[in-house]
Amino acid sequence: MIDPSYIDRYSNIDAIYQKLDARVKLLITIIFIIVMTVFVGDNPLRIIPFFIFIVILSAMSKLSPKVLFRRSLPAFPFLFFASLTLWFSKGNHPAISVFLKGLVSVLSVIILVSTTNFSNLLRGLEGLKTPSLIVSMLSFVYRYVFIITDEYSHIKIARESRNFGGSKRWQWKTIGYSMGSLFLHSYERGNWVYSAMAARGYNGNIRVQKLQQIGIGDVIFVVISITYLIIAVWILS
């Protein structure tokens, strides 16, 4: 199951990138991915300037290549499979370039997420005008996803230990019942959570500390990254 300390483990390292404003990092990451996927095209060599950008970011955030590689592993199966089909239909270059595009965007998201503590990331999303309902939902999911998946792993162990098997239809039905009971557990927990929050004065709004103002360092970072991307696009075209 998922390890809760997985996500925020590197967000408190003393490095330049970790200190930047969440909104700024989020915005630059999105712009970076859009520019890259649009301008790389079918030639894999054109990814080089974007890869250099990622290397610079990871150096700024003191994340080791090993960590980045390990965290990008979940994305590999789909990337690999889809590029393989592409390799059959269109040949080497487009397949490699699609694979690299996918990989570099995954790396940039990993750098963003592992250097930003999750509640700051949410405030960054809020700053970029995400509907507030979705932002507060995200904050709840982030809190409870580990508990609920853990709950399901208990149900699963109980099921397996009673020699789960047999016909497919029966297995499907049994999985359905375990999901039903997972739902009931989650519902109960949701009620407890609400009571606990109501007891602590919750009235519908989640009060959070305001994000700090955008500092001089953030502005410099934005200017340099945008200039870099413009030069990269200019060289490529």
Next chain:
Amino acid sequence: MHIPDGFLEPEVWIPLTAISGMSLVSVSRKISDGMDEEAIPLMGVMAAFVFAVQMINFPVGGGTSGHLMGGVLIAAIVGPYGGLIIMSTILILQALLFQDGGITTLGANIFNMGIVGTLFGYLIFKGINWLTGNVRFSVFAASWFSVAAASAVTAIELSLSGIIPMKVSLPAMIGVHSIIGIGEGIITISALELVSKVKKETILVDITDENRIRKKSSWIWLAVSIAIAAILSPFASKLPDGLERVAETFGFIGRKKLTLYSLFRDYQISDIYGKVSTVIAGVMGVLIAFALSYTVIKVLKGMRSKR
């Protein structure tokens, strides 16, 4: 079904992001207006529940396994709009934290699994239920449809971006997912069954509701139209070719050579897959038609009652 970055061309992901973004903003406004404070923590925990549901694998056969989408399940629990919000929340979290799906393709993924898989799946449920009065069957049909349709739009998006030709991707994706859809249907039914028996008041759709009058005649109509669609579609439906032609005229996919397709053709696989997939497409068409007629009649009734 989560599409990563780099797999969709801007012509495809920009409009989809616009559609998903606008529907998310309008739906979340609509929900927040009528929602009490209690609902947000509960919806958050429900979202965590669906996240766990999507990690559950089930055996499909041939050594492979599929995983649940949970779109119709969550719509049957909290309603279609809440379902869309929950599904989108999960997709955002998966893209940001678990590298499952990309950032530029987030809009497309929300469209496939949120709008088609959850919102439209619920509409299918309503349509079939209005026609037959059988909740259990409607839940099954809608769950099956939601999986098959989400995979179909994913395949269409990928081929419009020139990744995999439509003649290969559409039959292959729909073929696999129409089997996974059966699993999804049965699992959704039994999950709802347990909850309806134990705690009826927590969910919107009570599957053990036997009080409805079964409309026998409409059952026959449903069976007849599905049978006709299944028999006629191999002759009549030129949907994949038609879409491909549209794509070619717009210049999305004119440049590529279909080598994988010819590879398949040597083994006669694509013909079999092709026939199966057109039959499935015909059945999906019937379900869509019922959902649409349900909506039209509802809207007409609403207009009449306002007057």
